[in-house]
Amino acid sequence: MPDIEDKFADFKSGFVAIVGAPNVGKSTLLNQMLGEKISITSKKPQTTRNRILGVLHRPGSQLAFIDTPGIHIAKRPLNIRIVETALSALGNVDIILVMVDVANPDPDSEDLLVKKLEKIKQPVVLALNKTDLVKKPALLSVIDKWAKAYSFKAIIPVSAILGQIEDLIDAMEALLPKGPPFFPEDTLTDMSERFIAAEMIREQVFRLTGQEIPYSTAVTIDSFSEKKKGKLVKIHATIHVERTSQKGMIIGKNGSKLKMIGTEARKEIERMLGTKVFLALFVRVHKNWGKDTKALRKFGY
Numbered sequence: 215m216p217d218i219e220d221k222f223a224d225f226k227s228g229f230v231a232i233v234g235a236p237n238v239g240k241s242t243l244l245n246q247m248l249g250e251k252i253s254i255t256s257k258k259p260q261t262t263r264n265r266i267l268g269v270l271h272r273p274g275s276q277l278a279f280i281d282t283p284g285i286h287i288a289k290r291p292l293n294i295r296i297v298e299t300a301l302s303a304l305g306n307v308d309i310i311l312v313m314v315d316v317a318n319p320d321p322d323s324e325d326l327l328v329k330k331l332e333k334i335k336q337p338v339v340l341a342l343n344k345t346d347l348v349k350k351p352a353l354l355s356v357i358d359k360w361a362k363a364y365s366f367k368a369i370i371p372v373s374a375i376l377g378q379i380e381d382l383i384d385a386m387e388a389l390l391p392k393g394p395p396f397f398p399e400d401t402l403t404d405m406s407e408r409f410i411a412a413e414m415i416r417e418q419v420f421r422l423t424g425q426e427i428p429y430s431t432a433v434t435i436d437s438f439s440e441k442k443k444g445k446l447v448k449i450h451a452t453i454h455v456e457r458t459s460q461k462g463m464i465i466g467k468n469g470s471k472l473k474m475i476g477t478e479a480r481k482e483i484e485r486m487l488g489t490k491v492f493l494a495l496f497v498r499v500h501k502n503w504g505k506d507t508k509a510l511r512k513f514g515y
């Protein structure tokens with residue numbers, strides 16, 4: 215029998231950090247690469263707050279992606295924590311994937327990013343996302359601009375939403391170091407279903423509420439019943455807001471907003487678990503939790 219070293223003699227594996235400004239499509243790309251939703255997305259910036267791991271298994275290689283919160287100039291303690299989380303992902307990876315939105319350039323975030331890249335030793339690949347929104351000549355001038363800004367190993371136009379991402383995956387695979395896989399073949403992520411369920415609730419708050427509400431929201435899972443064949447999974451969760459006025463806005467007229475958030479989140483959770491779910495949502499005011507370091511820890515940031 216061949217021993218394990220023989221079996222993986224030609225195997226390639228490594229970690230890839232996905233970084234970029236808020237809202238460029240990092241989480242959308244990760245979900246598309248994995249063919250499954252593990253990272254929440256929305257039209258609003260700063261949806262992702264934690265480090266999200268997703269593992270892509272290919273015949274001769276394994277790519278472990280770390281989806282990061284967007285890098286931006288932060289002032290609030292919550293946002294400072296979020297940017298620290300994004301930057302700390304850069305140190306221990308094999309490849310850095312930088313993503314920009316070609317339809318909505320963000321010079322401030324992009325300058326900050328290029329400055330951070332100057333200190334980096336690992337290979338950096340640039341993904342130019344949302345090519346579905348721009349015409350070819352505009353894209354060519356964007357490619358030209360970026361080629362001058364930094365010595366990327368590859369610059370690849372993609373459309374994460376349309377799944378036009380194969381060239382990008384190939385480019386990253388080519389840069390992987392040799393080595394056996396880090397994760398078993400059936401591992402998609404290291405996050406618990408409990409954590410992803412809380413994220414799916416937070417995603418609907420991001421999508422269905424306006425103004426500052428999404429940024430004042432944290433979600434905790436209070437109970438999560440065991441998955442048993444033929445049985446409903448029962449989940450109790452709390453949406454924490456920073457002010458009493460926000461509680462009313464989450465609940466909505468006659469509870470209509472909260473009901474919508476619950477229904478949409480439940481559908482996503484059912485898809486993830488592959489079973490029917492009963493989801494009960496509560497709303498609680500935790501005054502200014504985003505400025506309270508103890509609360510940040512309690513909510514997982």
Ligand SMILES: Nc1nc2c(ncn2[C@@H]2O[C@H](COP(=O)(O)OP(=O)(O)O)[C@@H](O)[C@H]2O)c(=O)[nH]1
Pocket residue numbers: 235236237238239240241242243254255256257258259260261262284343344345346347372373374375376
């Ligand atoms: N048109 C277009 N929209 C995209 C594409 N990729 C992502 N989006 C949208 O951009 C928004 C932000 O995406 P998200 O993945 O949350 O960005 P992140 O903050 O970088 O993780 C969402 O509304 C996505 O549907 C793309 O390739 N084309």
Ligand SMILES: [Mg+2]
Pocket residue numbers: 240241242253254255261262282283
């Ligand atoms: Mg994201």
